[in-house]
Amino acid sequence: MATQTDTTKKSMSSGAKALIATTGGIGLGISIICAAFVAPAFRRICLPYVPATAEQIKNVLHFLPRNGNQVRLLDIGSGDGRIVIATAQQGIKCSHGVELNPWLVWYSRFAALKCGVYPNTRFFCKDLWRFNLKPYDYLVIFGVEQMMDQLENKLILEAPHSKVIACRFPLPNLKPVKSIDAGVNTVWFYNLSENNTSSSRQI
Numbered sequence: 001m002a003t004q005t006d007t008t009k010k011s012m013s014s015g016a017k018a019l020i021a022t023t024g025g026i027g028l029g030i031s032i033i034c035a036a037f038v039a040p041a042f043r044r045i046c047l048p049y050v051p052a053t054a055e056q057i058k059n060v061l062h063f064l065p066r067n068g069n070q071v072r073l074l075d076i077g078s079g080d081g082r083i084v085i086a087t088a089q090q091g092i093k094c095s096h097g098v099e100l101n102p103w104l105v106w107y108s109r110f111a112a113l114k115c116g117v118y119p120n121t122r123f124f125c126k127d128l129w130r131f132n133l134k135p136y137d138y139l140v141i142f143g144v145e146q147m148m149d150q151l152e153n154k155l156i157l158e159a160p161h162s163k164v165i166a167c168r169f170p171l172p173n174l175k176p177v178k179s180i181d182a183g184v185n186t187v188w189f190y191n192l193s194e195n196n197t198s199s200s201r202q203i
């Protein structure tokens with residue numbers, strides 16, 4: 001039995017050797033490139049860089065007004081800028097992103113330039129917890145579970161009349177007005193002023 005397993009292992013490893021040699025080389029290259037992008041995820045409470053899927057972007061755009069001339073939008077933790085660029089392409093004239101990782105910020109600016117929406121976008125290299133949300137009507141957030149409580153407080157405090165589009169995780173206490181239920185691509189839409197109106201009506 002033992003010898004049989006040994007031979008199986010041996011033949012497997014020799015067969016896989018060439019594959020490992022090639023993929024291993026590529027894998028190492030990829031991890032070195034990615035290290036620069038992922039590293040800030042290990043700082044205090046930050047958003048890891050996980051790019052939005054095409055389905056998630058579609059669901060976010062669904063909740064934005066078609067005529068977005070007057071709309072000011074912020075993507076919190078904008079990563080490689082794909083949400084900001086997509087919303088700018090849909091006609092939002094003032095589409096901003098805040099992202100801690102300077103590499104991603106520069107990448108985003110370059111991507112916006114390439115996509116022809118640079119004048120309607122801005123990318124701030126800042127800590128989201130020190131970034132004032134007050135000027136924005138629409139806030140997009142691809143969150144992580146541990147930060148949603150703190151973020152909800154920040155939203156209510158700084159942008160009590162904004163609309164919030166949350167992906168991956170809902171806000172823990174506020175009730176969404178609408179949602180698109182699609183598993184990992186689920187998107188929740190909050191109208192903070194609506195919540196405010198109804199809560200004051202109840203009192």
Ligand SMILES: *[C@@H]1O[C@H](CO)[C@@H](O)[C@H](O)[C@H]1NC(C)=O
Binds near residue numbers: 157
């Ligand atoms: C409701 O609106 C008031 C005044 O604009 C604001 O001070 C308050 O924080 C808001 N509350 C919520 C829950 O949004």
Ligand SMILES: *[C@@H]1O[C@H](CO)[C@@H](O)[C@H](O)[C@H]1NC(C)=O
Binds near residue numbers: 196199
């Ligand atoms: C408004 O927000 C509060 C939490 O701040 C929540 O308890 C309440 O259910 C919300 N009301 C509506 C109508 O969404």
Ligand SMILES: *[C@@H]1O[C@H](CO)[C@@H](O)[C@H](O)[C@H]1NC(C)=O
Binds near residue numbers: 163191194197
């Ligand atoms: C949000 O709520 C306010 C107050 O109820 C309402 O006037 C506004 O049309 C709502 N906006 C959206 C996009 O649902």
